[in-house]
Amino acid sequence: MAAASIESELQSLFMKGGLVAVVQRAKAVLENVESTTLNIAVIGESGGGKSSFVSLLGASGIKGHSALTAGKEPQMEPVQYQFSSDDKVSIWDVPGTQTVKSDADAYLNSLTFDKYHFFIVLGGAEFEETAWQLTKKIREKKKKCYFVRNKLDSYLESEKQREESQYDETKALEHLRNTFVERSKKEGLEPTQIFLISSLHRDKFDFEELQRTLKEELPALKKTIRSHVLDKQISLLTSLIDKKKDGLLAETWKIAAAAASSRVMSIPGASFVCDIPLLLYNISSYRSSFGLDPSVLVTLASMVGEEFEYLKAELQSAFSQEITVSRISQELLQMAGEEIVQGTILEFVPLIGQGISAKRAYSTINGFLGDTVRKLAEDSKRIIKKVLMLDD
Numbered sequence: 001m002a003a004a005s006i007e008s009e010l011q012s013l014f015m016k017g018g019l020v021a022v023v024q025r026a027k028a029v030l031e032n033v034e035s036t037t038l039n040i041a042v043i044g045e046s047g048g049g050k051s052s053f054v055s056l057l058g059a060s061g062i063k064g065h066s067a068l069t070a071g072k073e074p075q076m077e078p079v080q081y082q083f084s085s086d087d088k089v090s091i092w093d094v095p096g097t098q099t100v101k102s103d104a105d106a107y108l109n110s111l112t113f114d115k116y117h118f119f120i121v122l123g124g125a126e127f128e129e130t131a132w133q134l135t136k137k138i139r140e141k142k143k144k145c146y147f148v149r150n151k152l153d154s155y156l157e158s159e160k161q162r163e164e165s166q167y168d169e170t171k172a173l174e175h176l177r178n179t180f181v182e183r184s185k186k187e188g189l190e191p192t193q194i195f196l197i198s199s200l201h202r203d204k205f206d207f208e209e210l211q212r213t214l215k216e217e218l219p220a221l222k223k224t225i226r227s228h229v230l231d232k233q234i235s236l237l238t239s240l241i242d243k244k245k246d247g248l249l250a251e252t253w254k255i256a257a258a259a260a261s262s263r264v265m266s267i268p269g270a271s272f273v274c275d276i277p278l279l280l281y282n283i284s285s286y287r288s289s290f291g292l293d294p295s296v297l298v299t300l301a302s303m304v305g306e307e308f309e310y311l312k313a314e315l316q317s318a319f320s321q322e323i324t325v326s327r328i329s330q331e332l333l334q335m336a337g338e339e340i341v342q343g344t345i346l347e348f349v350p351l352i353g354q355g356i357s358a359k360r361a362y363s364t365i366n367g368f369l370g371d372t373v374r375k376l377a378e379d380s381k382r383i384i385k386k387v388l389m390l391d392d
């Protein structure tokens, strides 16, 4: 679903069912992650050996189709294979590109990048530079990948011809590996894993180690997916709260003006009077808007099998738990005190008498309401995180 439509769907869910409804939705999304397929893309330049590699993996672990696309370029669409040790893992033979040398970004953008959770960047000798560029770009995009240098057989063959009687396979391999480790350090790509393979030889070089490593890392990769989904859900709900907050902040001045002008109660110690019941009414409504009413918190806690107490530490606003006239007076007094300290003498002088009191009342109340809205919004965000992060 497009980002905009998810946001509007969430907005209306929030309007109808409040915080409970949107948190419930986020929890359902997280529960679905368990059944999400992990998508691994094999990418690189055409001819590097992607299809051969996928086929080699297939022979030892992929069910379904065989990799019929080896040697057949241009391949137009990604082809999906299943990893036999885990049917929730797919390996994708992704079409290669001829142009990636000039633009690794364009190639990655042409893929549905977000769909893939993990990348195997593959290149033979002639495409090695491309593989490095892609590895860099993927790491910049904060995804994990392996760097796989394919066609080791032909590399060693050419070394053999070059070095003739001096040739030593072990040394040649060690040299190549060191070169790659150095390169990866220089590019700041550590800890990217580097594997040297030949798609023609399953039992040679690093192919078996690659397979083993991949299997071992699958659980961690799945965990990463879950934490990405969690981050995404938290950020969706956080921005929902921020929108609510902005809407309320844009209106505080009206309430401040009304409260300052009706002047029904004086606050002991403050030099102004204001309509505290009006403030009490509005703060209660702010608290409800942010889903912080006790009944809502009880429901949210019970969604994760906990009591209300479990969420209490997240409530840091003065009004999350108690909205009373005396509490409001206290907070206002504190605000007014700060205002006087911060206010300049120049501002004071022309506003003698009534003027001082009215202006100060308005700006103090407005500042106070803004502060209250911001703090309640933060409490709401902390509650959301606490409830969603429970089993993380």
Ligand SMILES: Nc1nc2c(ncn2[C@@H]2O[C@H](COP(=O)(O)OP(=O)(O)O)[C@@H](O)[C@H]2O)c(=O)[nH]1
Residues within 6 Å of the ligand: 044, 045, 046, 047, 048, 049, 050, 051, 052, 053, 069, 070, 071, 072, 073, 096, 150, 151, 152, 153, 154, 197, 198, 199, 200, 201
């Ligand atoms: N010598 C050698 N040739 C390979 C190796 N892997 C693939 N090839 C060959 O390279 C060509 C391109 O391979 P292919 O798998 O189609 O690459 P793709 O375009 O990346 O999918 C084919 O002719 C393969 O037989 C390898 O490890 N060694």
Ligand SMILES: [Mg+2]
Residues within 6 Å of the ligand: 050, 051, 052, 069, 070, 071, 072, 073, 075, 096
């Ligand atoms: Mg191919």
